[in-house]
Amino acid sequence: MPETNEALHDRFLALSDPPSEGSIVDLGCGAGPALAAFARRHPKAQLIGFDREVESLAKARDRLRGHSGPVKLESADLREKFPLDAASVDAVVSSNLLECLPDPTLFLREVHRVLRPGGRMVLSHSDFDSLVVSGAPVELDRKVLHAFADDSPPWMDSSDGRMGRKLPGLVAASPLVRTHVETLVTHSAELSGHAARRVGDIRGALRSTARRGCGRVDTVEVEDWYAAVQQADAEGRFFFAEMAVVVAAHRV
Ligand SMILES: C[S@@+](CC[C@H](N)C(=O)[O-])C[C@H]1O[C@@H](n2cnc3c(N)ncnc32)[C@H](O)[C@@H]1O
Incomplete structure (x- = not known):
């Protein structure tokens, strides 16, 4: 099974289908893995990425250094109006x-404003409230996974572990025309690859929230959960599944 990002980026490419020298914007691009996938498929495309974290943007810049088309990677707060002209981008x-944005409807109105007529949007969001990690005793498992779904670390202005399942409805209620909805499920019977990274994210996020004196689990519960997950893996009982919801839409 391909790694989560690889499968997702294939869907971004297929569903957004930009012109080969068109402009593609990744909102909240992080270290630029999706833009790198567009660069491989469309070597002359104009790639634009916005994120608030300058460290991530520096990594994205390194990653896209060899791209032949124009590249623009800028810090922007995507809770506000995007730094792009109206009707200026293809995808x-x-x-x-x-889930990090307090007002997703404003974000979708902005996407509508900056897309050219006929331009396409593809959004994806994991539904963190339906993560499956088999290993720990049921009560501890529910407590830890629900605490993670509701976790709101300082870098997020808001959090919504159910954003995945809400995505189709939010897009349907926006000025864009929703054209496609699908799910992408990553699963693993081994604690490796994406499963190991996500289990590590859960452990790291909840430990740091507990250390700030917040959250619903303490560090002992987090470590007990993690030890049980590792034990399950050693005994061949581990299972992991994460569902991302992918929604495509266009501007008329
Ligand atoms: C979970 S990461 C996803 C990164 C990337 N899209 C990916 O899938 O690998 C969320 C990203 O959104 C960025 N972010 C969160 N709130 C933001 C805001 N208000 N404005 C701009 N970027 C923001 C974070 O810095 C982070 O890079």
């Missing part, structure tokens, strides 16, 4: 950003 993609 917009974004993954796992929307």
Whole structure:
């Protein structure tokens, strides 16, 4: 099974289908993995990425250094009006950003404003409230996974572990025309690859929230959960599944 990002980027490419020298914007681009996938397929495309974290933008800049088309990577707060002209871009993609924004409807209105008529948007969001991690005793498992779905670290202005399942409805209620909805499920019976990274994210995020004196689990519960997950893996009982919801839409 391809790694999560690889499968998702294939869907971004297929569903956004930009002209080969068109402009593609990744909103909340992080270290630029999706833009790098567009660069490989469309070596002359104009690639634009916005994120608030300058460290991530520096990594994206390194990653896109050899791209032959124009590249623009800038710091921007995507809770506000995007630093783009109206009707100026061919495709917009974004993954796992929307739950961080207090007003997703404003974000979708902005996407509508900056897309050219006929331009396409593809959004993806994991539904963190339906993560499956088999290993720990059921009560501890529910407690930890629900605490992660509701976790709101300082870098997020808001959090919504159910954003994945809400995505189709939010896009349907926006000025864009929703054209496609699908799910992408990553699963693994081994604690490796994406499963190991996500389990590590859960452990790291909840430990740091507990250390700030917030959240619903303490560090001992987090470590007990992590030890049980590792034990399950050693005994061949581990299972992991994460569902991302992918929604495509266009501007008329
Ligand atoms: C979960 S990461 C996803 C990164 C990337 N899209 C990916 O899928 O690998 C969310 C990203 O959104 C960015 N972000 C969160 N709130 C933001 C805001 N208000 N404005 C701009 N970027 C923001 C974070 O800095 C982070 O890089």
